[in-house]
Amino acid sequence: MMLQAMKGAACALALTLSTTIMTAPASAEFPERPIGVAVSYGAGGATDFQARIVTMVAGNKDMLGQPIYIVNKPGAGGRVGWNWFASEAPKDGYMMSAYNVPHFIAQSIKGSVKYSADSFEPIANWGADPAVVVVGKDSKFNTIQELVEFAKANPGKLTLSGAGLFVGHHIAALQLQKATGTKMAYIPTKGGGAAAMKAVIAGNVLAGVNNLSDAYRALKAGNVKVLGVADLERNTEFLPDVPTLKEAGYDVDNSSVNFRGLMVPKGTPQDVIDKLAATVPKMFGHARVAKRMKAGGSPIKIMSREEVQKMWKERQTYLDELLKGL
Amino acid sequence: MEFLQYFGGVFEPIALLLLVGGTIGGLILGATPGLSPTMAVALLIPFTFHLSPTHGLILLGAAYTSTVAGGAVSAILLKIPGAPANIATALDGNAMARNGDGTRALQLSFLASGVGGIIGVLLLIFLTPVLAQWALAFGPSHLFWLAILGVTVIGSLDSRSFVKGLLSGCIGLWISMIGYDDVQGAERFIFSDALTGGVSIIPALIGLFAIPQVMEMFSKGREAAAIEQVRVSNYPISRSMVELFQSWRALSIGTVLGSIVGLIPGVGGQIAGLVAYDQTRKMSPHKAKFGTGHSEGVIAAESANNAMVGPSLVPLLTLSIPGSPTAAVLLGGLLIHGIFPGSDLFDNHPQVAWTFINSMLLGQVLMVIFGIYTAVWAARIAQVPPSVMASAVLILAIFGSYSVQLSMGDVYIMLVLGVGMFFLERFGFSAAPLVLGLILGPIAEANFIQGNLIANAQNGPLEYFCTGTLNIFLIVLVVASIAYSFWSNMLENRSAAAARKKQELAQ
Numbered sequence: 095m096m097l098q099a100m101k102g103a104a105c106a107l108a109l110t111l112s113t114t115i116m117t118a119p120a121s122a123e124f125p126e127r128p129i130g131v132a133v134s135y136g137a138g139g140a141t142d143f144q145a146r147i148v149t150m151v152a153g154n155k156d157m158l159g160q161p162i163y164i165v166n167k168p169g170a171g172g173r174v175g176w177n178w179f180a181s182e183a184p185k186d187g188y189m190m191s192a193y194n195v196p197h198f199i200a201q202s203i204k205g206s207v208k209y210s211a212d213s214f215e216p217i218a219n220w221g222a223d224p225a226v227v228v229v230g231k232d233s234k235f236n237t238i239q240e241l242v243e244f245a246k247a248n249p250g251k252l253t254l255s256g257a258g259l260f261v262g263h264h265i266a267a268l269q270l271q272k273a274t275g276t277k278m279a280y281i282p283t284k285g286g287g288a289a290a291m292k293a294v295i296a297g298n299v300l301a302g303v304n305n306l307s308d309a310y311r312a313l314k315a316g317n318v319k320v321l322g323v324a325d326l327e328r329n330t331e332f333l334p335d336v337p338t339l340k341e342a343g344y345d346v347d348n349s350s351v352n353f354r355g356l357m358v359p360k361g362t363p364q365d366v367i368d369k370l371a372a373t374v375p376k377m378f379g380h381a382r383v384a385k386r387m388k389a390g391g392s393p394i395k396i397m398s399r400e401e402v403q404k405m406w407k408e409r410q411t412y413l414d415e416l417l418k419g420l
Numbered sequence: 421m422e423f424l425q426y427f428g429g430v431f432e433p434i435a436l437l438l439l440v441g442g443t444i445g446g447l448i449l450g451a452t453p454g455l456s457p458t459m460a461v462a463l464l465i466p467f468t469f470h471l472s473p474t475h476g477l478i479l480l481g482a483a484y485t486s487t488v489a490g491g492a493v494s495a496i497l498l499k500i501p502g503a504p505a506n507i508a509t510a511l512d513g514n515a516m517a518r519n520g521d522g523t524r525a526l527q528l529s530f531l532a533s534g535v536g537g538i539i540g541v542l543l544l545i546f547l548t549p550v551l552a553q554w555a556l557a558f559g560p561s562h563l564f565w566l567a568i569l570g571v572t573v574i575g576s577l578d579s580r581s582f583v584k585g586l587l588s589g590c591i592g593l594w595i596s597m598i599g600y601d602d603v604q605g606a607e608r609f610i611f612s613d614a615l616t617g618g619v620s621i622i623p624a625l626i627g628l629f630a631i632p633q634v635m636e637m638f639s640k641g642r643e644a645a646a647i648e649q650v651r652v653s654n655y656p657i658s659r660s661m662v663e664l665f666q667s668w669r670a671l672s673i674g675t676v677l678g679s680i681v682g683l684i685p686g687v688g689g690q691i692a693g694l695v696a697y698d699q700t701r702k703m704s705p706h707k708a709k710f711g712t713g714h715s716e717g718v719i720a721a722e723s724a725n726n727a728m729v730g731p732s733l734v735p736l737l738t739l740s741i742p743g744s745p746t747a748a749v750l751l752g753g754l755l756i757h758g759i760f761p762g763s764d765l766f767d768n769h770p771q772v773a774w775t776f777i778n779s780m781l782l783g784q785v786l787m788v789i790f791g792i793y794t795a796v797w798a799a800r801i802a803q804v805p806p807s808v809m810a811s812a813v814l815i816l817a818i819f820g821s822y823s824v825q826l827s828m829g830d831v832y833i834m835l836v837l838g839v840g841m842f843f844l845e846r847f848g849f850s851a852a853p854l855v856l857g858l859i860l861g862p863i864a865e866a867n868f869i870q871g872n873l874i875a876n877a878q879n880g881p882l883e884y885f886c887t888g889t890l891n892i893f894l895i896v897l898v899v900a901s902i903a904y905s906f907w908s909n910m911l912e913n914r915s916a917a918a919a920r921k922k923q924e925l926a927q
Contacts, residue, residue, distance in 0.1 A: 130826070137462040138748025146465060147756060165826050166462075167617065170600030174617040178827075181613070206607055253877045259605055279877035284602040284866040285686060288748060292685060292741045296556040299874065311755075315740040315762025386469070389758030 124187055124366050125160045131356065132183065132191040134175025136168040139286045140223070140305055141354055144392050145192045148220045151380045158373055162190075171258035172197050173207050180209035185359050187366035190217065195353040196409050200260040203410075203417050211406050215362060217370045219355035219397035219405070220378040221387070224325035224348065225266035226309045226336065228294055228318045229301045238322040238342045241301060245276040252278040253299040255290040260417075263290065263303040266324040266350035268416060273344040294318060305352060306332060307391045324350045332391060349412050353395070355402060371399040423545050426774035430782050435478050438471075439779055442482030443786045447794070449483070450490020453626055454820025456503040457487040458745040465753055473757035473769070477776040480753050482783040484746055485729055489533040489787050492722055493794070496525045497801045498813050500630040500820070504621055504690040505725035507855055508697035510629055512710060512717030517801070519713045526795030527660035528715055529722040534788035535664070536675045536723030540730030541781045543679055544737075551731060552738040555683045560871035561885045563687060565894035567864035570691055572901040573698045574853040581848060582909045588849045592857020595619050595837075602862065603869045614829030621690075623821035623834040624858055628851040630817040631838020637810035657792060663715060670700045670716040674723030682728025685735050685743030690859050694852070696724030702904070730780065737761050737773065 131149060135141045142164065149162035167175035176198050179191040193214065202210040227238060235241040245252040256263030259282045267280045281299055283289040287308050294302035295317045303324075304312075310332045312318045322339045323329060326348045329336070339346040356374060358367060377383070378396045387394050397405065429435060442464075449460040461480055468476030491502030496513035509529060516525035543551065558566070574589030575582045598609040599618025610616055664671060674696040681692040700720035701710045710717050733750070735743040740762040742748035754761055765773045801809070821834040841851055875884035885891060 136745055136748070137458055138742060138745055138750075138752055142462075143752040143755065146752070150466065150469060164462075167825050167827075169617045170602055170605050173600050173605060177616050201605070204605075206605070251877050253874050259603070279873060281870055281873045282603050283870060284862075288742050289686065292556075292735075292739075293559075295739060295741065296559060298559040311740050311760050311762070314760050314764055317739060317762070386756045390752075390755035391760070392755075 124369055125158055127188065128161045128163055129158065129187070130165050130189045131162055132165050132167050132175055132179055132189060134167055134169075134172035134179075134192065134194070135286060137166050139168075139288075140307060140392070141192055141194060142166060143390070144221055144354060144387065147386045147390070147392075148378050148383050150386075151377055151382060154380075157377045157380075158370075171201070171261055173201055176201075177208045179359060180213040183359050185361040187358060187362050187370060190356045190358050190370070193353075193355055193357045194261070195406060196265050196349060196413055197261045197352070199406065199409050200265060200413050200417060203413055204260055211410050213360055214357040215360055215367055216399055216402035216406065217356040217358060217367070218374040218378060218399060219353055219395060219402050221354045222393055222395035223262075223305045223307050223352040223354070224323050224329065224393075225262050225303050225350045225352070226306050226323050226333070227266075227270070227301060227321045227339075228291070228304050228309050228312065229321060230294055230297055231317055231319060232297075233300070233319060235301065235321065236319065238337070238339065238344075241321060242270075242274045242276065242344070244300075245271075245274065245278050249277045250279055252276075252301065253281055254278045255281045255283055255293040255299040255302040256304070257287045257290050258282045258284075262305075262350045262352040263287075265413070265416070266303050266346070269324065269346045269350060270339065270344060272416070273339070273346050291318075306393065309333075310391050324348065329393065331393070349409065349416070353397075353402075353405065355397070367399075422770065423774045423778055426771060427778050429474065429771065429775040430478070430778045434475060435775070435779070438475055438479045439482050439783060440786060442479045443486045443783055444790055446483040446486030447490040447493070447787065447790055450487035450502050451493040452820070453494050453498070453500040453502055453630070453816045454622055454823045455487070456622060456824075457484055457491075457505075458749055459824070460484075460487045461746055461749045461753075465749065465756075468753050469756065473754070473759055474772045474775045476753055476757065477750075477772060478779040480750055481776050481780045482786075484750070485537060485726070485780055485783040486787045486790075488725055488729055489530060489537070489722070489791060492529040492533065492718075493526065493791075493798060494816075496529060496718070497522060497798060498630065498816065499633050500813065500817065501625050504625065504855070504859060505693050505728070506721070507625065507629075507852060508693035508721035509718055509725075511697065511721075511852060512712075512714050513721075515711065515713030516715065516718065521655075521713065522798070522801065523655040523795055524660060524663075524715070525718055526798060527655065527657055527792055528664060529718050530788050530791035530795065531660060531664045532671060532674065532719040532723040533726040533791070534784050535671060536678055536725075536727035537729055537784040537787070538781060539675050540679050540682065540727040541777065541784065542730070544730035544734060545777060545781075548734055548738055551683055551734045555685055555735040555741075555743065556739070557890060558684050558687075560867040560874060561888075562890050562894060563684070564864055564867040564871055564885065565891060565898060566684070566687060567860045567867065569894060569898050569901060570695065570856060570860045571864070572898055572905070573695065574856050575905050576702070576908075577694065577698050577850075577853045577856060582905055584848050585850070585853045588844070588851075588853040589857040591844075591849075592854040592859075593861040594857075595624070595854075596858045596861030597865075601865070603866055614827075614832055617825075617827075617829070619833055619837070619858065620824060620830060621855075621859065622824045623830040624837055625855060626817045626820050627834035627836070627838035628841045628855060630813050631835065632842040632845050632851070634810045634814050634817070635839070635842045637806040637813075640806060654796060664719060667716050667719050669703065670720040671723050673700045673703065674720040675727045678724030678727030679731050681724075682731040683734060683743075685741065687863060691856070692728040693721040693725040694856055696720045702908075726784070737765060 152158045153161040183189045293299045491506035495501045495506040495510035499514040501507045575585040677696040678692045735741045736747040821830045875881040
C-alpha cells in the first residue's frame with residue numbers, strides 16, 4: 095500500500111510539474127522550465143476553465159516551448175490570490191497570474207489589499223465577458239424597462255445577485271443604479287457566478303447580474319430570461335436579440351466587462367516580459383484555442399500588452415470616480 | 421428506461437479501457453493525501469481535450485467515482501482522510517486497521533461504497549426531474565438552518581464528553597473565520613501572511629488527523645514494549661459481504677442520508693459522511709463501540725459519501741448549475757466540447773449523457789473489484805514498524821498539504837494545527853467535531869449574511885428565516901437534535917451515577 099500511495103504521489107507530482115526535467119532545453123533562454131499560472135478563483139470557475147484552455151498550446155515549439163500549469167489560489171473574490179501574487183510570487187517570469195479587470199482594480203481602490211494596478215505588468219488579454227442582467231424564466235419582468243420601473247416604485251426592494259463585492263457584476267449593478275437613479279439590493283454570493291445564477295433560477299432573488307457566457311448557457315437550458323447587456327455593442331454571436339443597456343436608454347458603458355488575461359509581478363526582468371508579451375498573444379490566437387473557447391460559449395478578445403496597459407488606466411480613472419462615494 | 425439503449429457505448433474497447441484506467445487511476449489519486457476528487461478531476465481535464473466528448477466524460481466520471489472511494493484507503497490505513505468526504509471513515513476505519521482488521525475494513529468500505537454509489541446513480545437515472553426541484557428548494561435561509569443543524573450534531577460526534585465536543589466544534593468555527601470573509605472581504609485574525617487565504621480544508625484535515633498520530637508514534641520510539649505487534653489475517657470477501665448485509669441499518673442510513681444531502685448544492689459532499697456516521701451511531705444498539713473500530717461506522721460513512729456522487733450531479737445535468745466544486749470541473753469538461761448541460765444535453769446529445777451516466781454505474785462495480793483486490797495486501801501496512809510508518813505519514817502529510825496550492829504556508833498551517841490537536845487530544849478533545857465546525861462555519865455565515873441582505877429588502881429577517889414549511893421543519897430538527905443530545909447525556913450521567921452507587925454499596 096505504501097508503495098501504491100507513493101506511486102500515486104509521484105504520479106500526481108509528475109502531472110502537476112510535468113516534464114520539468116525531461117524537456118528542459120540546453121540553452122539558458124527563457125523559459126527553460128514549465129511556467130505556472132496562478133488563478134485567483136477555484137477549479138471549475140469560468141476564469142479557471144478559460145485559463146486552462148488558452149494555455150493548452152504553450153508547450154508547442156513555436157509558442158513558449160514549455161507547458162503551463164495552473165495553480166488555484168481562491169478566496170475572498172480573488173483578493174487572496176492576488177495578494178499572494180503581489181507580495182510572494184517569484185519575479186522571474188516562471189509564475190504568471192490571471193487577472194480579472196475590473197475586479198482587482200476595484201478591490202485595490204477599496205483598500206485592505208496589498209496590490210494596485212501598479213503592482214503588476216500585463217502580458218496580454220484573452221477574453222472579455224460582459225455582464226448581463228438576468229431574471230428567472232417565470233419572472234414578471236420581460237424587459238429591462240419593467241425591471242427599472244419596479245425598482246423606481248420600490249426603492250431597495252429589487253434583490254439583485256452577483257458574484258461578489260467589487261467584481262464586474264457589482265460594478266454593473268452600481269452603474270445601473272446610478273444611471274436610473276434607483277436603489278436596488280445587491281446580494282453578493284459566495285461561490286462565484288454559478289451561485290449567483292442559482293439564486294436567480296431558484297427564485298431566491300428577483301434578478302441577477304451575471305457573465306454573458308453563463309447567462310447564455312442558462313438561457314439555452316431554458317432557465318432564465320436575459321434582459322440587457324452592459325456593453326457598448328450587442329453580442330451578435332451569442333445574444334443578438336438582447337439590447338445593450340445603452341440602447342435601452344440607460345447610461346451604462348462597458349466598464350463592468352470582465353477582461354481576463356495574464357500578468358506578471360512588477361520587477362520581472364524586461365527581456366522576460368518582452369518575450370512573453372510577444373509570444374502569449376500568438377498562443378491565445380491559436381486555432382485550437384479558438385475552437386474550444388467558442389464551443390464553451392466564452393467570448394475571446396485578444397489584446398496586446400500596450401492595449402491592456404491603456405485599458406487598465408482607463409478603468410482605474412473611471413472606477414476611482416464611481417467608487418468614490420461608497 | 422432510455423438509459424439501457426445506450427449501455428452498449430460503455431463496452432466499446434476505448435470506452436472500456438478509459439473506464440478501467442480512470443477507475444484504477446482514480447483509486448490511486450484518491451488514496452494520495454491532499455488530492456481531493458476535485459483536484460483529481462481537474463488534473464484530468466487536459467487529457468479530455470483530445471478525446472471525444474463521450475470518452476472524455478467516461479474518464480472524468482470514472483475518476484470522480486473512484487477518487488471518492490479511494491480516499492477511504494488513506495483514511496483507514498493512515499488516518500489521513502483524503503478529502504472531507506472521508507473524515508468519518510477514518511474514525512472507526514483506522515481503529516479497525518490497528519486492531520488488525522484492515523482487510524475487513526477496506527473490503528467493507530469498498531462494498532458499502534459500491535452499494536451506496538449504485539443506488540445514488542440509479543436515483544440520478546430515474547428521479548432526476550423530481551430531484552432537480554428539491555435541489556432548488558434550498559435558499560439561503562434553509563442552508564443556514566441546515567448548517568446550524570450540522571453544528572448541533574457536533575457535540576455528539578466522536579467525543580466522550582458532550583461539552584468537549586461542542587468546545588472542539590467552536591474552535592473549528594473560529595478557525596474557519598480566519599482570513600478574508602468571503603462575502604464582504606473584511607480581514608479577520610490574519611496574524612501572519614500565510615493566513616490571508618484562511619485555513620483551507622485539505623491542509624487542516626491532514627494536520628488534525630495525521631500529525632497527532634505521527635507524534636504519538638514518535639513518542640513511543642523504538643521501545644520494544646511499545647511496539648504493538650498486529651497480526652494481519654486475510655479475510656474472506658464472502659464474510660465481508662455477509663457482514664455488510666447484516667449491517668443493513670448502517671447501510672441504509674448511509675445511503676439515504678448520502679443521497680439526500682448530496683443533492684443540496686454547496687453543502688452535500690463534505691458533510692454526507694459525517695452526518696450519516698452520527699445518525700447511525702445514535703440509532704445503533706452498540707453505541708459505545710463507535711470510535712473503537714466498529715464496522716458500522718465505516719459502512720455508514722462510505723455508503724453515504726458514494727451515494728452522494730450521483731445526486732450531486734443532478735443540478736449540473738438538469739439545470740446547468742454545478743452544485744459542488746467537482747461538478748463545476750465536470751461542467752468544464754462538457755463545455756470544451758460545446759455541450760451545455762440542461763435540456764440541450766439530454767435532447768441533442770443523449771448518447772453523451774447516458775453513456776456518461778452508465779459509465780458511472782459500471783465504474784462503481786469496477787471500483788469495488790479493484791478496491792477489494794488492493795485491500796488484500798494493502799492491509800499489511802499494519803505490520804510496518806511505527807517509526808517507519810510515522811516518517812512515511814509525515815512525508816505524505818507535507819506533500820499533500822503543499823500540493824493543493826503549491827504553498828509552504830499551507831504546510832505550516834497543517835503542522836501548527838496538528839501539533840495543537842496533539843495536545844488537545846490529551847485533554848479529551850477530538851478532531852472530528854473541530855473539522856465539522858471548520859466546514860460548517862463558512863456555510864452558516866455566508867448564508868446568514870446573504871439571507872439577511874435579502875430579508876432586509878423584503879419584510880425583515882424574522883419572517884425570512886422563521887416562516888415557511890422548510891424553515892420550520894429544519895428549526896424543529898435543530899431543537900430536537902439539541903434536546904436529544906442533552907437527554908442522552910443526562911441518561912448516561914444518571915446510569916454512571918447509579919453504577920457508582922452500586923459499587924459503593926457493594927463495598
